[in-house]
Amino acid sequence: MLEELKKAVYEANMLLPKYGLVTFTWGNVSQIDRETGYFAIKPSGVDYDKLTPEDMVLMDLDGNKIEGKYNPSSDTPTHLELYKAFPNIGGIVHTHSPWATSWAQAGRGIPCYGTTHADYMYGEIPCVRCLTKEEIDGAYEKNTGLLIAEYFKENDYEAVPAVLCKNHGPFTWGRDGHEAVHNAVVLEEVAKMAARCETINPQVKPAPQELQDKHYYRKHGADAYYGQK
Numbered sequence: 410m411l412e413e414l415k416k417a418v419y420e421a422n423m424l425l426p427k428y429g430l431v432t433f434t435w436g437n438v439s440q441i442d443r444e445t446g447y448f449a450i451k452p453s454g455v456d457y458d459k460l461t462p463e464d465m466v467l468m469d470l471d472g473n474k475i476e477g478k479y480n481p482s483s484d485t486p487t488h489l490e491l492y493k494a495f496p497n498i499g500g501i502v503h504t505h506s507p508w509a510t511s512w513a514q515a516g517r518g519i520p521c522y523g524t525t526h527a528d529y530m531y532g533e534i535p536c537v538r539c540l541t542k543e544e545i546d547g548a549y550e551k552n553t554g555l556l557i558a559e560y561f562k563e564n565d566y567e568a569v570p571a572v573l574c575k576n577h578g579p580f581t582w583g584r585d586g587h588e589a590v591h592n593a594v595v596l597e598e599v600a601k602m603a604a605r606c607e608t609i610n611p612q613v614k615p616a617p618q619e620l621q622d623k624h625y626y627r628k629h630g631a632d633a634y635y636g637q638k
């Protein structure tokens with residue numbers, strides 16, 4: 410079932426090691442078929458070099474496994490909550506990419522220091538709070554998804570398709586898995602540049618708003634990143 414979807418998700422997952430975003434079996438990509446409401450996601454704990462398209466696990470938005478010989482990624486409940494909360498999201502990535510995860514562990518959002526950032530993400534890339542003891546002791550991954558969804562109910566997830574979860578790591582999204590991976594690569598590069606920028610000049614300030622606006626809206630214009638505004 411949904412073989413094309415599983416193939417696309419397999420190919421998107423294989424980009425994570427290709428771009429140096431993951432070590433061992435860390436990280437995962439999913440993509441949803443909005444007609445069926447099913448999404449395909451990387452199986453939990455399977456080495457990337459052993460993965461095949463058939464290994465992708467099909468899930469529904471109630472958290473039921475529809476098809477797949479493996480367990481779905483442990484982060485599946487987070488992906489699920491984001492798909493439920495935001496209809497324009499078609500693909501989601503979670504990694505522990507080192508530079509973005511370092512900002513997440515430090516509990517800081519990534520300011521926009523330059524046009525590389527502004528070309529893809531409008532303003533600061535946020536870091537949401539660490540989960541509470543109750544949230545951690547409960548459904549950790551589901552609560553991570555609910556926390557991200559809560560933040561972006563008040564903030565534009567189309568303008569900033571990325572978030573850092575404090576003491577954990579980054580999540581990115583897009584219209585499909587490949588675009589979510591693209592945003593994960595951009596996030597890691599921007600995180601690296603920003604960290605180095607602050608080392609070179611600890612007094613550095615964000616780029617002027619007019620420069621940020623020029624670059625973001627030149628690429629995204631009045632049309633939203635996901636369609637007509």
Ligand SMILES: O=C(CO)[C@@H](O)[C@H](O)COP(=O)(O)O
Nearest residue numbers: 434435436437453454482483
């Ligand atoms: O965030 C985590 C663990 O902290 C996960 O993303 C693992 O890094 C990958 O788990 P699986 O997808 O293999 O279950």
